[in-house]
Amino acid sequence: MQTIDVLPPLTAAQFPEQQVVLVLGFFDGVHRGHQAVIAAGRAEADRRHLPLALMTFDKHPAIVYGGVDEASFKYLSPRTRKEDLMRANGVDLYYRVHFTPEFAHLSPQAFVDDYLCGLRAAVVVAGFDYTYGKKDIANMALLPSYARGRFAVIEVKERTDQMSKISSTRTRQALADADVDLANELLGYTYQTSGTVVHGEARGRTMGFPTANIAADPEVLTPGIGIYVVRMHVAGKICGGMASVGRNVTFGDDRDVTVEINLFDFSGDLYGQHVQVDWLHYLRGEVKFTGMDALIEQLHQDEQNSRDYLAKH
Structure with missing residues (x-):
């Protein structure tokens, strides 16, 4: 082309x-x-x-x-x-x-x-x-x-599904509502964003769930707050994982929204790397947990649910 x-x-x-x-x-x-x-x-x-x-x-x-x-x-x-x-x-x-x-x-x-x-x-x-x-x-x-x-x-002529017209506006609303499953259905492929891996608070590492913190392209729509199954493209590799888009409300109020991705079966230094993220499936909303132990227990369940989804799809 x-x-x-x-x-x-x-x-x-x-x-x-x-x-x-x-x-x-x-x-x-x-x-x-x-x-x-x-x-x-x-x-x-x-x-x-x-x-x-x-x-x-x-x-x-x-x-x-x-x-x-x-x-x-x-x-x-x-x-x-x-x-x-x-x-x-x-x-x-x-x-x-x-x-x-x-x-x-x-x-x-x-x-x-x-x-x-x-x-x-x-x-x-x-x-x-x-x-x-x-x-x-x-x-x-x-x-x-x-x-x-x-x-x-x-x-x-216009294209419709069982609900209404397939449109960019409707796709954008689905993503804002964290419904990446509907957005992907409207798109006919998996929604993808890109960004650069930056330093975060490194709290995930202490919990056994190290995350890549993504500074997303500011001109591109990031899915709404929630926990997702994702794939990440980095340095010629594609790795499955789970992503959090949220404010980390367990650790305080009025925090900025961040995008953090825990990759499965991956080791290596990602800082400064440009990456693409495929948003595959919505798992759940953001929850304010009573303490670290409750959060870690949920993260283990999120990981299992994500691995099950990746294995099936």
Whole structure:
């Protein structure tokens, strides 16, 4: 997959060498609904023997158009993670457009003329709710009129499960609620975060459960407070373990939220290492124990439950 960063305006040097099937969307999380859109594009590209191109943006549209605070916004898939997911979904050309004031103020017709036609789209594929400006004048129903016969349009219907629409918003809420099992079901793969191992209070070592304290990527959503079964990728290895996202309330009130991971069957110095964490399963909520012995007893049970889950799955 070739990645092309576009700092508007799009230049001739960035045009594809031939016509493409072009998929549009922000795709935060690249969940099952997004995957259906990309798959529709891939199928059309294969049918026409054309490359599959995908155009997305460097910032979430809600930050630009919806007034969401960029400093507090949490992504489901940061830049490198999204690239990996696009590659896994068969994208050939990955265009990442930087939201500049100039780009944000393009009219719908200018967006179509400069970017969709500029990228030599033979077919444009997007989800039913894709917009390219104000919803009432820049929606999928109006795209064929802006196209003026220069490319075909494929609109992909919404994907639902037994509850409701599969969406980034719903996935984000599931993670905030500590329901990583539902989030993984919506995503169609295991949710992953990354971070760096830093020094903590080293209390776990004295209890027989040494932990790697993770300084998580501040732009990425960490699952809500709770105890989880996880896998950690570090130095070319994948190790099972259990994670605590919480305030360590047994040892005091009003403590900061930390991410601590106890790895199974692992030895070695992890400080300073960059790691990825796969969030597999929610075990339980955070509990304030009456003392160290009660906490250690629960940790042994958590370890057994985690090992049982890893063995089964």
